[in-house]
Amino acid sequence: MRTLLRRLGFYLLAGFAAVTLNFFLARLLPGSALQNALAKLRGANLDPAAIRALEAQYGTGADHSLPSQYLTYLSGLLHGDLGLSTSQSAPVSSILGSTLPWTLGLVGTATALAFVVGTLAGIVVGWKRNGLLDGLLPAATFFQSVPYFILAFLVMMTLGYFGGFFPYQNGYDIGRHAHLTPGWNGPFVTSVIEHGTLPALTVVLASLAGWVIGMRNMMITTMDEDYVLVAAAKGLPQWRVAAVAARNAILPTISNFALSISLVVTGSLVTEIVFTYPGVGWQIYQAILTGDYPLLQGILLVVVFTVLAVNLVADLAYVALDPRARKEA
Template identity: 45%
Template sequence: MTFWIRRIAFYLVTLWAAVSLNFLLPRILPGDPVAIMLGKLRRGGRQLSQETVDAVTALLGGDRGSSLWDQYLAYWGRMLHGDLGISSTRYPTPVGELIGQALPWTVTLVGAATIISFVLGIIGGAWVGWFRGTWVDQLVPITTFLQSIPYFWLALVLVAVFSVQLGLLPIIGAYDVFEYPMGPDWSLPFFGSVFVHALLPAATIVISSVGGWLLGMRNMMVQTMAEDYVLTAEAKGLRPSRIRSAYAARNASIPSLAGFGIALGFVVAGSIVTEQVFSYPGIGKLMIQAVQGLDYALMQGVFLVITLTVLAANFLIDLLYGFIDPRVRRNG
């Protein structure tokens, strides 16, 4: 019970610190973010309601006759009600709506690519570790080399080969905008278009990240195979396939769960470079647009969503660790 209480308390404190930092950042920036954002919103002679002005002030601060503590309480109140403010670059669209539109694309693309990369890396690492010293060990330097290639360069190479030279796959977008000019219609042909457009971005993420999982699993596999319980299983005459799967690979994969939890948490952050290269309408591309347009409310909203997702993923992994390995509960 002590383990669970400590974990919950730790993540609650971390959540409070993250939200508080999100509140303070625009207030410690040089200049007046409130004036900047209100000026952007008033471009073209737009008339802003008092509610919009108050919302921007509550999110970004400013000298509006209220103390910092009152602004902090008002900020928490708006966060708890899901009010992330109004985007200045896409006025009058709420920040929450923009994030809601981009989030499914990122979760589907980056989430699926991360899971595929993890599964391939764990299976490949277990196989390479079991047959260490043979020709299969050559997979390690090959995948490590692919991992060292910059995302944007690999993405451009894939585009040049499969889109420009061979003409097999589309270059940009999440679906064919000419075929579906009114947006997603959730039909079977539409999902086919989404799948085809996701192939190159997903391949970029998988190729760039599978090497890390494979190398880590391979090293843990070699270390685990030297443990006494594996040697005992071999001495008992158990089948090699059973020793590999039930004894060696199962225990060697446990440390990778922590990294997988962090990777899943950062799925929401998207693969910023990949989404930018392929003009994929995810959170990563939205974040770049927010920074380029000095859209403080949108930057705050994206940062908050990413932080909450990372904390939630790590919390779930901590709970899973507690169930898998009792030593964690005793030492935690």
């Protein structure tokens, strides 16, 4: 329990640091979000008083000092208020509310899939070292070494555009002939799954090799341990011996999971942009294009907290799986 509290405290601190950095980073960037938005409104004729009124509303004006803006930001955060998006004139929290589920669904599913498939494949490849499966590793490594956006394009062009196997745009069918009501109904869910296939495939392809190779190497190291030899000497069935090795080999993989999750999240944002997926990635792209700092800030915050949360879960999983990590008896 003490270990758990200590970890929680650490994550709280990391979260606070991220919030602070996030706040000042946006303020350090040249230009103001409001100016960026107003520059687009060519027809609008605003006098200085009106601009000052807008500044007050968005909380970015010169009459607010940086520390006071920071405090306002913090207290807003505590109330779930992430500020107003300057490009969409909507609360950032409501924009996130409509886009985050898409991203979480996509990234979560793809990551879980890649982790499970990759780890299982790694166990098999490691156990049957020098088998046929080892020959597949270079292919998997190739997919991992290709940058996300190129891989996404490759997948989109081959399986989507030319192959026509799966739709390659949007989160669900919004075509003229589609009559879909978003919600938990069959046609909509099917459409979502179809549209999610290619982006998910990209994420899986890009991260699979990491899991396979990591797990394979750990398997090979672990299989040299005496306790695996003991399991064999006990005359246990082959799969039980493999299970003993796998159970121990998976521990470092869990810590790697925490490390690599941030890569997967950023990579999937790129993937979303390529596939015009209605998730956070698409929003981040729009926010950068329009200089919408409040939105950008909100998204970064969500990403940071997601990564922290996954790290926490990985930490907890590690403690649950490795008795040696539990301090108290």
